[in-house]
Amino acid sequence: xxxxxxxxxxxxxxxxxxxxxxxxxxxxxxxxxxxxxxxxxxxxxxxxxxxxxxxxxxxxxxxxxxxxxxxxxxxxxxxxxxxxxxxxxxxxxxxxxxxxxxxxxxxxxxxxxxxxxxxxxxxxxxxxxxxxxxxxxxxxxxxxxxxxxxxxxxxxxxxxxxxxxxxxxxx
Amino acid sequence: xxxxxxxxxxxxxxxxxxxxxxxxxxxxxxxxxxxxxxxxxxxxxxxxxxxxxxxxxxxxxxxxxxxxxxxxxxxxxxxxxxxxxxxxxxxxxxxxxxxxxxxxxxxxxxxxxxxxxxxxxxxxxxxxxxxxxxxxxxxxxxxxxxxxxxxxxxxxxxxxxxxxxxxxxxxxxxxxxxxxxxxxxxxxxxxxxxxxxxxxxxxxxxxxxxxxxxxxxxxxxxxxxxxxxxxxxxxxxxxxxxxxxxxxxxxxxxxxxxxxxxxxxxxxxxxxxxxxxxxxxxxxxxxxxxxxxxxxxxxxxxxxxxxxxxxxxxxxxxxxxxxxxxxxxxxxxxxxxxxxxxxxxxxxxxxxxxxxxxxxxxxxxxxxxxxxxxxxxxxxxxxxxxxxxxxxxxxxxxxxxxxxxxxxxxxxxxxxxxxxxxxxxxxxxxxxxxxxxxxxxxxxxxxxxxxxxxxxxxxxxxxxxxxxxxxxxxxxxxxxxxxxxxxxxxxxxxxxxxxxxxxxxxxxxxxxxxxxxxxxxxxxxxxxxxxxxxxxxxxxxxxxxxxxxxxxxxxxxxxxxxxxxxxxxxxx
Numbered sequence: 001x002x003x004x005x006x007x008x009x010x011x012x013x014x015x016x017x018x019x020x021x022x023x024x025x026x027x028x029x030x031x032x033x034x035x036x037x038x039x040x041x042x043x044x045x046x047x048x049x050x051x052x053x054x055x056x057x058x059x060x061x062x063x064x065x066x067x068x069x070x071x072x073x074x075x076x077x078x079x080x081x082x083x084x085x086x087x088x089x090x091x092x093x094x095x096x097x098x099x100x101x102x103x104x105x106x107x108x109x110x111x112x113x114x115x116x117x118x119x120x121x122x123x124x125x126x127x128x129x130x131x132x133x134x135x136x137x138x139x140x141x142x143x144x145x146x147x148x149x150x151x152x153x154x155x156x157x158x159x160x161x162x163x164x165x166x167x168x169x170x171x
Numbered sequence: 172x173x174x175x176x177x178x179x180x181x182x183x184x185x186x187x188x189x190x191x192x193x194x195x196x197x198x199x200x201x202x203x204x205x206x207x208x209x210x211x212x213x214x215x216x217x218x219x220x221x222x223x224x225x226x227x228x229x230x231x232x233x234x235x236x237x238x239x240x241x242x243x244x245x246x247x248x249x250x251x252x253x254x255x256x257x258x259x260x261x262x263x264x265x266x267x268x269x270x271x272x273x274x275x276x277x278x279x280x281x282x283x284x285x286x287x288x289x290x291x292x293x294x295x296x297x298x299x300x301x302x303x304x305x306x307x308x309x310x311x312x313x314x315x316x317x318x319x320x321x322x323x324x325x326x327x328x329x330x331x332x333x334x335x336x337x338x339x340x341x342x343x344x345x346x347x348x349x350x351x352x353x354x355x356x357x358x359x360x361x362x363x364x365x366x367x368x369x370x371x372x373x374x375x376x377x378x379x380x381x382x383x384x385x386x387x388x389x390x391x392x393x394x395x396x397x398x399x400x401x402x403x404x405x406x407x408x409x410x411x412x413x414x415x416x417x418x419x420x421x422x423x424x425x426x427x428x429x430x431x432x433x434x435x436x437x438x439x440x441x442x443x444x445x446x447x448x449x450x451x452x453x454x455x456x457x458x459x460x461x462x463x464x465x466x467x468x469x470x471x472x473x474x475x476x477x478x479x480x481x482x483x484x485x486x487x488x489x490x491x492x493x494x495x496x497x498x499x500x501x502x503x504x505x506x507x508x509x510x511x512x513x514x515x516x517x518x519x520x521x522x523x524x525x526x527x528x529x530x531x532x533x534x535x536x537x538x539x540x541x542x543x544x545x546x547x548x549x550x551x552x553x554x555x556x557x558x559x560x561x562x563x564x565x566x567x568x569x570x571x572x573x574x575x576x577x578x579x580x581x582x583x584x585x586x587x588x589x590x591x592x593x594x595x596x597x598x599x600x601x602x603x604x605x606x607x608x609x610x611x612x613x614x615x616x617x618x619x620x621x622x623x624x625x626x627x628x629x630x631x632x633x634x635x636x637x638x639x640x641x642x643x644x645x646x647x648x649x650x651x652x653x654x655x656x657x658x659x660x661x662x663x664x665x666x667x668x669x670x671x672x673x674x675x676x677x678x679x680x681x682x683x684x685x686x687x688x689x690x691x692x693x694x695x696x697x698x699x700x701x702x703x704x705x706x707x708x709x710x711x712x713x714x715x716x717x718x719x720x721x722x723x724x725x726x727x728x729x730x731x732x733x734x735x736x737x738x739x740x741x742x743x
Contacts, residue, residue, distance in 0.1 A: 019354075020353070020354055023291075023303060023305075024291060024292075024295060024301070024303070027292065027295050028295055031295055031296050035296065065481070068481065069478070069481065069482055072477060072478035072480065072481075072482075073478050075477070075478070076476065076477070076478045077354065078299075078300045078320060078352060078354055078355045079354055080354050081353050081354040082354075
C-alpha cells in the first residue's frame with residue numbers, strides 16, 4: 001500500500017472498478033495513483049459473476065480534482081472496463097475487522113457487553129485473550145476499536161471497504 | 172508438430188503480414204533466435220540496427236512518416252531495456268509502435284535466468300498497453316489486439332513480451348480478426364449538442380485562434396483544419412508536433428507558439444477571445460503559467476483522449492472525438508466571423524516581430540536551416556534531435572505538409588533525430604529528401620546507426636549542427652545561472668567528416684556562412700547513399716523568442732535580456 005503521509009485528512013472517496021482478469025491489471029491501476037501522489041486507504045479485489053472480470057473497491061483520499069483525473073486515467077486503461085466514484089451515492093458499505101485483545105477472565109463480561117452493543121461476535125477465546133469480529137461501516141468499526149483501546153489490543157486487522165449500490169442497478 | 176502447425180514464431184510473422192508489416196527494426200540475442208530464424212523464411216525485411224534504442228526510434232520515425240505501425244524486435248534483458256527510451260518517446264508523442272521483446276523460457280521466469288528481466292513490469296508506466304504471452308495459443312489474439320490498440324484512438328506503444336519457448340513451441344490457435352476489448356473505447360464523433368454549443372461560442376468570437384496539434388496530423392484532419400480556418404477567417408498556430416498540419420506559408424498561419432514560438436503567435440494567444448485546441452494537450456511548453464494562460468478567452472478542447480479533459484486546464488467545452496470527424500461535424504454549423512480587424516492586427520504583429528537572426532559573424536544554425544528550406548522549397552522530410560537546433564528548425568523550416576516534420580516533443584529525447592530519419596527513409600514512398608538535423612551532443616548518442624544508414628545506402632542528409640556545447644542547457648546556464656557553465660562543453664567531439672568517411676559515408680563540411688549554399692546543393696544532389704554535413708557553428712548562440720519555463724506569455728523575450736534573470740519556476 002502507498003505510504004500515508006501525514007497531510008491534512010481529505011475526503012475519502014469510495015471507488016468501484018470493473019476490471020478484466022488480466023495479468024498486471026493491479027499494477028497498472030496502482031501506478032495511476034502513485035504517479036500522482038495519491039494515497040490509497042484500502043483495496044478489495046473480488047470475483048464477479050462473470051469469471052472474466054473482477055471487481056475492485058478502492059478507498060482513496062486526496063484532492064478531488066486530481067481524483068477526477070485519476071478516474072479518467074483509470075478508464076483509459078485497456079483492462080479497466082469501468083471506474084466510478086460512488087462517494088455521495090446511496091450505497092451499502094461494509095468492512096470487517098478482527099480485534100485481538102488481552103483480557104483476564106474478570107474483564108470478559110465488559111468486553112462481551114461491548115460486543116453485544118456493536119453486534120460483534122467473539123470468534124476465539126483463551127484464558128488470556130479474545131478475538132472479536134465486527135462488521136459495519138468505517139465509523140462503527142472505528143468506534144469499537146476506540147473502546148477496545150482501554151484493554152490491551154494485541155493485534156488488529158481490517159478488510160477494505162466493499163461497496164454495493166442500493167436498489168436494482170449495478171454498482 | 173505436424174506440417175500444418177505453425178510454431179509460435181511463425182504465427183507471429185504470419186500475424187505481422189496480416190497487419191501489413193513489411194519492415195521491422197531489430198537486434199537479435201539468445202532468446203530472440205527462434206523469431207530471427209523464422210524471419211529467414213519470410214519476406215519481411217529486417218533492418219538490423221546497431222543499438223536497440225536506435226531500432227525503436229527507427230520504428231517511431233517510420234510510424235510518424237507513414238501513419239503505419241512501426242515494429243521493433245529485440246531480445247530479452249538488456250535488449251529489452253535498451254528500447255525503453257524509445258518506448259517512452261513514442262508514448263509521449265502518441266506514436267504507434269509495437270515492440271516485440273523476447274523473454275527467457277516460461278519455466279525460467281522469476282529465477283534470474285540469463286538475460287531475464289521483468290520487461291512488462293518495468294514498462295507498465297510507459298506503454299499504452301502490454302502483454303506477457305504465457306500461452307502460444309494466445310498469440311493470434313494478442314497480435315491482433317496489439318496492433319489495434321497501437322494504431323487506433325490516441326496511438327501509442329504496445330509491448331509484447333515473448334518467452335522463447337512460446338516462440339519455439341507450436342501454436343494451435345487459428346488467426347482471429349475478432350476483438351474482444353470491453354475496456355477499450357475509441358471516441359469517433361463528439362456528442363451533437365456539445366458541437367452545437369461550440370459552434371455558438373465560435374459565432375460570438377471576434378478574435379479567435381485555432382491551436383493545432385499532433386492529433387490533427389494523426390487523424391488526417393489537415394484539409395478540415397484549413398477549411399475551418401478559411402471559413403472562419405481565423406489565425407492558426409501550431410504546436411511543435413503539429414507543425415505541418417496547417418501550411419505554415421498560409422497567410423493565416425502564425426507558426427509555432429510557446430516557449431520558443433513566434434512572437435506573433437504568442438501575442439495572438441495573449442489577446443484572443445477564443446482558443447480552440449484541435450488535438451493538442453496544453454503542454455507546459457505552450458501554456459507557460461497555466462493560471463495566466465488565455466484566462467479571459469473561451470477555451471475549447473478537441474481531443475480523442477477523454478482523459479485529457481481538465482488534465483492541465485478546464486475548457487469551457489471539451490469535445491471527445493477524432494479531430495477530423497469532429498471538425499466535419501462543426502464545419503456546417505459555422506460561417507465567416509467578424510475577424511477582419513483581428514486578422515489585420517495579427518498581420519501587423521507578423522511584420523513587426525518577424526523571426527530573424529543576425530546575418531553577420533560566424534556560421535549560424537538558422538542560416539543552414541533557411542538555406543536548406545530555400546533549396547528544397549520546403550519539399551523535404553525533416554527530422555530533428557533535441558535542443559537549440561530543434562527549435563530553430565521549427566522556426567525556420569516552414570512545414571506545409573503533415574508528416575514532413577518529425578521530432579521528439581514530449582520526451583525531448585536526445586538521440587532521436589538520426590534513427591528517426593532512417594525509419595522515415597524506409598517508410599516513405601515520396602521522392603522528397605529525408606534530412607536530419609542533430610546537435611553534436613544528441614547525434615553522438617545514436618551515431619552508431621551510421622552503419623545502418625550506410626549499408627542500406629539510404630540517401631539521408633545528416634546535418635550535424637556542431638557548436639561544441641549542449642547548447643540549450645548552456646543557454647539556460649547563461650541566462651538563469653550566472654553563466655556558470657556546468658558539464659555542457661562537448662570538447663572531445665570527433666571530426667564528424669572523418670567519422671562519416673570511416674563508415675563509407677560521404678562527409679562534407681560547412682565552416683562559413685558563404686559555404687552553406689554550395690555544400691547543401693552538393694548534398695542534395697548526392698543520392699548514392701547518406702551524406703553527413705558537419706556544420707561548425709557559432710558556439711554561444713541563444714534561441715529567441717523565449718518564455719522562461721513557468722512564466723506567463725507576457726514574460727516573452729524577443730532578444731537577449733540585458734540583466735540576469737530569475738531561475739525559472741516551471742517544468743525543467
